[in-house]
Amino acid sequence: MATLQQDPGDAYTTFWNDVLVPKFERFRNIMMTGLSLHSEVPLGRLALAPGARALDVGCGWGDTALELARKVGPTGSVLGLDCCDAFLEKARADAASEGLANVRFVAADVETYPFTPTFDFAFSRFGTMFFANPVAAMRNVRKALKPGATFMFIAWRTIDDNPFLGMPKQVVSRYLPPPGEDARTCGPGPFSMANPGTVTAQLRAAGFEMLDHVRVDGDVMIGADLAQAVDFQLALGPAGEIVREAGPAAEGRRAEIEAALRAALEPHARGDGVWMMSSSWTYTARNPW
Numbered sequence: 001m002a003t004l005q006q007d008p009g010d011a012y013t014t015f016w017n018d019v020l021v022p023k024f025e026r027f028r029n030i031m032m033t034g035l036s037l038h039s040e041v042p043l044g045r046l047a048l049a050p051g052a053r054a055l056d057v058g059c060g061w062g063d064t065a066l067e068l069a070r071k072v073g074p075t076g077s078v079l080g081l082d083c084c085d086a087f088l089e090k091a092r093a094d095a096a097s098e099g100l101a102n103v104r105f106v107a108a109d110v111e112t113y114p115f116t117p118t119f120d121f122a123f124s125r126f127g128t129m130f131f132a133n134p135v136a137a138m139r140n141v142r143k144a145l146k147p148g149a150t151f152m153f154i155a156w157r158t159i160d161d162n163p164f165l166g167m168p169k170q171v172v173s174r175y176l177p178p179p180g181e182d183a184r185t186c187g188p189g190p191f192s193m194a195n196p197g198t199v200t201a202q203l204r205a206a207g208f209e210m211l212d213h214v215r216v217d218g219d220v221m222i223g224a225d226l227a228q229a230v231d232f233q234l235a236l237g238p239a240g241e242i243v244r245e246a247g248p249a250a251e252g253r254r255a256e257i258e259a260a261l262r263a264a265l266e267p268h269a270r271g272d273g274v275w276m277m278s279s280s281w282t283y284t285a286r287n288p289w
């Protein structure tokens, strides 16, 4: 019988730390603009009582944790949790430079962190889709929540609803084979929570009640200019995964691929960068007990 060399959760968090963190850093201007669009609407509407305790899981650079910290005020508190300490160093520095003393950041795995039921609200923007075992992670998040408290999380809709990722994948697929079965990945993947039916079942299995799912659509900036947009697609997302997994074969065809991507992205270039359509769900669930 084959033996498991590494727990999938460990493999995913290692992949985040080794491969994705440096790439995310290179494209921080894109990630921050693109991702923040999808939390502006739900967090803009969210009312949290002053003094509330909030949790942000898979918080990355922590900008949403800081937003929650402003909402709960100095008598409240926020815990931002992420498996990559390199992201959290930036989060801590941003909190310090803003003088926010009511937020702290801890490097930990959301599936196993020893939560106690002390939080009034839990949040995740584009984190849950990457948790190795989403039901175990949700179940653990529920352990952090007081009875009746809500968990709001944002996840991409399907790849067809997100042409900023789907179209470059199609272009790159004309030149390179799909990633193999043993491709290194960052977890279940960006579209793993696109189906509200699947997510409802996952939430139920974790002991939550789904309250609603609200769609947010909008253009995202995928490059300050065409050169950065091409570079970004070749480094991250579904197109970047194909390139990474193809290794030397991709290097051999890089010039052709870059030219094809450039031509495909050019119609989306504007004075303020390259912009394409994106779409997400904001799921809200309740801890019933």
Ligand SMILES: C[S@@+](CC[C@H](N)C(=O)[O-])C[C@H]1O[C@@H](n2cnc3c(N)ncnc32)[C@H](O)[C@@H]1O
Residues within 6 Å of the ligand: 009, 012, 013, 016, 035, 057, 058, 059, 060, 061, 062, 081, 082, 083, 084, 087, 108, 109, 110, 111, 124, 125, 126, 127, 130, 131, 132, 187
């Ligand atoms: C796409 S990023 C989103 C980051 C941030 N929420 C944002 O919107 O900018 C997904 C995040 O989930 C984190 N993550 C993945 N698996 C995790 C786990 N098991 N425990 C904690 N964090 C995890 C990654 O390190 C990464 O920062």
